[in-house]
Amino acid sequence: MNLNYTVRKFDAVIxxxxxxxxRAAIQLSxxxxxxxxxxxxxxxxxxxxxAQGGVAASxxxxxxxxxxxxxxxxxxGSDWLxxxxxxxxxCRKANEVVVELExxxxxxxxxxxxxxxxxxxxxxxxxxxxxxVRRSCAAADRTGHAMLHAMYQRNVKVNxxxxxxxxxxxxxxxxxxxxLGVTAMDMETGEIVVFHAKATIFATGGAGRIFYSSTNxxxxxxxxxxxxxxxxIPLEDMEFWQFHPTGVAGAGVLITEGVRGxxxxxxxxxxxxxxxxxxxxxxxxxxxxxxxxAMTTEINEGRGCGPNKDFVLLDITHLPPETIMKRLPGIHExxxxxxxxxxxxxxxxxxxxxHYQMGGIPTNxxxxxxxxxxxxxxxxxxxxxxxxECACASVHGANRLGTNSLLDLLVFGxxxxxxxxxxxxxxxxxxxxxxxxxxxxxxxxxxxxxxQKDGADVHDTRLTxxxxxxxxxxxxxxxxxxxxxxxxxxxIAEQVARTQIKDKSMVFNTARIEALELDxxxxxxKATMTSANxxxxxxxxxxxxxxxxxxxxxxxxxxxxxxxxxxxxREGNRLDYKAVQMKPMSVDTIELKKRAY
Amino acid sequence: xxxxxxxxxxxxKWHCRRAxxxxxxxxxxxxxxxxxxxxxxxxxxxERLLELQDHDLWxxxxxxxxxxxxxxxxxxxxxxxxSPAANFE
Numbered sequence: 001m002n003l004n005y006t007v008r009k010f011d012a013v014i015x016x017x018x019x020x021x022x023r024a025a026i027q028l029s030x031x032x033x034x035x036x037x038x039x040x041x042x043x044x045x046x047x048x049x050x051a052q053g054g055v056a057a058s059x060x061x062x063x064x065x066x067x068x069x070x071x072x073x074x075x076x077g078s079d080w081l082x083x084x085x086x087x088x089x090x091c092r093k094a095n096e097v098v099v100e101l102e103x104x105x106x107x108x109x110x111x112x113x114x115x116x117x118x119x120x121x122x123x124x125x126x127x128x129x130x131x132x133v134r135r136s137c138a139a140a141d142r143t144g145h146a147m148l149h150a151m152y153q154r155n156v157k158v159n160x161x162x163x164x165x166x167x168x169x170x171x172x173x174x175x176x177x178x179x180l181g182v183t184a185m186d187m188e189t190g191e192i193v194v195f196h197a198k199a200t201i202f203a204t205g206g207a208g209r210i211f212y213s214s215t216n217x218x219x220x221x222x223x224x225x226x227x228x229x230x231x232x233i234p235l236e237d238m239e240f241w242q243f244h245p246t247g248v249a250g251a252g253v254l255i256t257e258g259v260r261g262x263x264x265x266x267x268x269x270x271x272x273x274x275x276x277x278x279x280x281x282x283x284x285x286x287x288x289x290x291x292x293x294a295m296t297t298e299i300n301e302g303r304g305c306g307p308n309k310d311f312v313l314l315d316i317t318h319l320p321p322e323t324i325m326k327r328l329p330g331i332h333e334x335x336x337x338x339x340x341x342x343x344x345x346x347x348x349x350x351x352x353x354x355h356y357q358m359g360g361i362p363t364n365x366x367x368x369x370x371x372x373x374x375x376x377x378x379x380x381x382x383x384x385x386x387x388x389e390c391a392c393a394s395v396h397g398a399n400r401l402g403t404n405s406l407l408d409l410l411v412f413g414x415x416x417x418x419x420x421x422x423x424x425x426x427x428x429x430x431x432x433x434x435x436x437x438x439x440x441x442x443x444x445x446x447x448x449x450x451x452q453k454d455g456a457d458v459h460d461t462r463l464t465x466x467x468x469x470x471x472x473x474x475x476x477x478x479x480x481x482x483x484x485x486x487x488x489x490x491x492i493a494e495q496v497a498r499t500q501i502k503d504k505s506m507v508f509n510t511a512r513i514e515a516l517e518l519d520x521x522x523x524x525x526k527a528t529m530t531s532a533n534x535x536x537x538x539x540x541x542x543x544x545x546x547x548x549x550x551x552x553x554x555x556x557x558x559x560x561x562x563x564x565x566x567x568x569x570r571e572g573n574r575l576d577y578k579a580v581q582m583k584p585m586s587v588d589t590i591e592l593k594k595r596a597y
Numbered sequence: 598x599x600x601x602x603x604x605x606x607x608x609x610k611w612h613c614r615r616a617x618x619x620x621x622x623x624x625x626x627x628x629x630x631x632x633x634x635x636x637x638x639x640x641x642x643x644e645r646l647l648e649l650q651d652h653d654l655w656x657x658x659x660x661x662x663x664x665x666x667x668x669x670x671x672x673x674x675x676x677x678x679x680s681p682a683a684n685f686e
Contacts, residue, residue: 041614049616049651142652145616165611187611218621219614251622333659337679338622508607 003443005183005192009431010036010161012199012420013181015168015224018046019144019409020388020416021203022151023097024367027417028199029158033424036195038166038184040219040513043152044145047205047217048409051144053121054136055101055406057094061115062134065126067091068587070135072128074404075590078397079540079557081237081565083581084589086393089365090404090411092585097410098137106150107139123401123597136403144406167513168223170442171200171231171384174435179369179384181434182227183442187513190506192446194439196431199383199420202228202361202369203413206389207524208241209517211354212463212470214252215244224390226520228361229527231438233371233381234567234576236392237359238524239532239542242400243475245291247353249311251338255331255350259316260284262327266295267313267347268303274312287597289475292352293543296476299351306349313347352475357524358400358541359531360392362567367391367416372567377578385420387412394565397580398540449515455500458515465492465518465525473532479546482533489522489529490573496522527568534575537562540595554594563592606632609643616651623658623676631675642672 012028014021017039028035039046058065070091075082102108102116109117118134126133139146155162169183172194181197207222208214225235246255260266266284268274278294279286286294295312304310316324316331321344324332335343363386364370364378373379388409395408472485496518501511538547538556547556567576582589613624635643646654646669656662657669658676 041616045614045616045651047616050618145650145652188608215618217614217616217618218625219616251618253619253622330659330661333661334619337619337659337677340679505603505607507604508611510607510610513611 003192003447005194005439005443007194007196007434008036010034010195010197011424012036012201013038013195013197014201014203015182016046016203016205016388016390017043017162018203018205018388019048019147019151019406020391020413021201022148022155023410023413024201024203024385024387024417024420025155025160026151026158027414027421029155029160031421033421034161036161036163036197037155038163038168038182038195040165040167042164043162044148046148047220048144048148048406050217051406052141054119054138054143054403055098055147055410056121056124056135056401056403057098057137057407058091058135059095059098059116059118059137061111061118063126065133065135067094069126069128069133070094070124071584071587072590073124074395074401075397076129076595077123077399077401077404078395079399079595080559080563080592081240081394081397081539081580083394084584085581086365087395088584088587090393090395090407093411094407097407097414101147101150101410104150104154107146108137109139121402124403147406167516168204168227169446169516170438171227171233172196172434172438173231174432174438176382178382178432180432183439185446187508190509192443194434196434197383198424198427198431199385201367201416201420202386202390203388203409204390206357207521208354208357210466210469210521210525210528211241211474212466213247213249213351213353215247215254215353215355216252221517221521222390222524223517223520224386225361225527226523228369229523229570232569232571233361233369234569235359235524235527236362236565236567237394237397237531238357238527238568239535239566240358240398240540241354241528242356242358242541243292243352244355245288245295245352246314246350248334248338249306249349249351252353253334253338254353255314255334255348256328259314259328259331262316262323263319264314264316265318266291266350267315268298269305269309270303274298274303289543292475295350295352296474311349311351314350315347316343317345317347356400356405357389358392358396358398360390361386362565363387363391363393363412363416365393365412365415366419367412368419372576372578383423385416387416398542445519449499449501449512450504452498452500455498456495458499458501458511458518461492461495461499462514462518462521465489465496465522468492469525469528473529475543477532477542477544479544482529485529486533489525493522493526523570526570526573530573530575531566531568535562535566559592605640606635609640609647612647615654617655619655620651620658627676630678638668639672642668645669646672
């Protein structure tokens with residue numbers, strides 16, 4: 001092996017500069033700790049930018065609201081898989097983190113009296129599910145973008161050190177299981193550096209690119225999840241993915257629900273308005289999960305469209321062109337750009353599309369990464385923290401409410417940063433020595449890629465993985481398909497282990513970066529497929545055809561056997577489980593009941 | 598020189614990894630078609646566009662906003678070029 005590396009020492013290293021990473025960094029830098037933030041792209045180009053809806057907080061600026069009501073909505077949304085202590089913590093902290101953000105300069109929309117304007121959002125209700133409440137705080141339709149800017153500026157002010165265009169490679173974990181930093185590659189030079197730190201925080205976002213159809217940007221490759229899995233950390237609840245019914249087939253770009261609201265009709269290959277069979281009253285306006293399931297059934301039963309019969313059509317050709325152009329701005333251009341279709345004359349090809357990952361690296365509400373050890377199901381891993389979409393606190397459980405993702409990254413980004421600060425204050429010792437074995441593993445992985453001959457093509461292998469995930473573990477799941485999917489993903493993982501790159505150059509070698517990203521994606525794919533295959537109930541976003549609706553298992557949800565979190569381990573592709581925390585911090589448990597809206 | 602161009606193109610390509618999927622897809626298509634014929638002027642125009650914030654860039658590429666800058670205008674037209682058989686695999 002001819003790879004060299006250098007070592008750089010920091011108090012803390014944060015991987016990822018989206019909302020969670022930037023929020024955590026503020027905490028550490030303000031406390032005076034030497035903090036490095038590694039990021040693949042410039043911080044304000046992180047995927048948090050795509051979040052438009054807003055951030056939930058029971059400020060009560062327009063009408064009465066309470067964190068307890070928000071907590072109830074979040075638990076119900078999670079289909080009772082969320083941990084009630086973490087959910088109480090998040091909802092109680094919401095006002096504080098939103099006001100802080102305001103002080104950082106976030107340009108929230110305002111009421112005439114100067115207070116933050118709040119709008120209603122799906123699933124957020126007052127008085128324990130009674131009626132919709134205005135809880136979402138937004139900055140026009142650029143909430144995520146404005147948030148990142150405000151927090152980036154704050155970090156610059158407090159001297160956070162950014163390493164922009166660096167690819168994190170592996171977690172450095174010693175024989176005691178403690179985390180001592182990460183290895184990373186400078187994309188500009190190909191240089192490998194060990195970031196030796198007392199605190200390591202992962203804020204790497206989601207891994208939506210495991211699916212063929214995904215709304216996620218290309219950077220969302222689950223790098224933190226892959227690194228954690230390779231270092232022996234389990235991944236929690238990875239079977240739970242939120243899907244949107246209408247993404248452009250083959251591209252993933254979202255077509256807003258407003259299109260069906262304006263009269264858009266879903267049709268199969270025979271031109272039939274199939275939603276009339278599945279939801280005779282609501283038809284095309286049925287809820288997201290009902291529409292997604294109906295679409296999948298049409299495709300699975302051979303009534304899909306196109307050469308591969310793998311999408312359905314969203315038809316708005318009967319609507320007056322001026323209505324489309326006025327009420328649905330942007331849809332025409334999306335059709336032209338991403339489907340090659342003029343939607344005034346032809347229907348749009350659509351498929352259910354992956355949007356958000358509820359599972360992730362297991363953490364508690366303090367942002368510490370926790371694993372089962374001895375008799376304790378949630379023992380903190382020393383020196384390791386995670387927040388945002390890559391983490392599973394677990395506040396979203398089996399399904400996430402809109403506007404709770406931005407809240408999650410603010411609350412748990414801050415929490416992870418605060419806990420790391422407290423741990424650093426208590427640690428009087430110098431940095432623990434770096435384990436050579438962990439560093440050698442990284443070097444061997446990069447060297448394998450550089451030396452591989454007669455290997456698998458990265459692009460082709462990734463595409464095969466994405467198609468397999470979409471087909472076998474999509475929005476509606478089937479016993480036989482899942483079992484077959486586990487086997488197929490296992491075979492694809494063998495291909496990933498022998499990917500080959502032709503370009504061996506050092507400067508911004510995108511082929512090498514994509515191969516390293518695929519190493520991470522495949523871990524998430526295995527975790528998702530394996531966890532989904534094992535969970536034989538339907539809950540939240542995980543919906544199985546064979547989970548039957550009985551009085552004991554309403555809508556297929558089996559609390560007796562499955563009210564528990566999945567933990568997937570890379571070694572042996574094995575599963576373990578841990579109990580859901582049903583006891584909140586200060587209030588009574590929100591008792592189990594059927595989730596109905 | 599050839600090595601220099603390759604490094605420059607690789608850097609530009611990485612800077613085309615954006616926060617919004619829409620832009621990722623547009624740039625993916627652009628590189629597939631134009632990697633071979635991108636001249637120095639084109640590189641400069643692209644570099645300037647890539648400095649923009651993602652929402653502003655998408656507003657230009659999707660035609661919601663326009664620019665009077667002739668260099669940028671030309672590059673945006675190339676980014677907007679589509680064929681009937683648009684395929685994003």
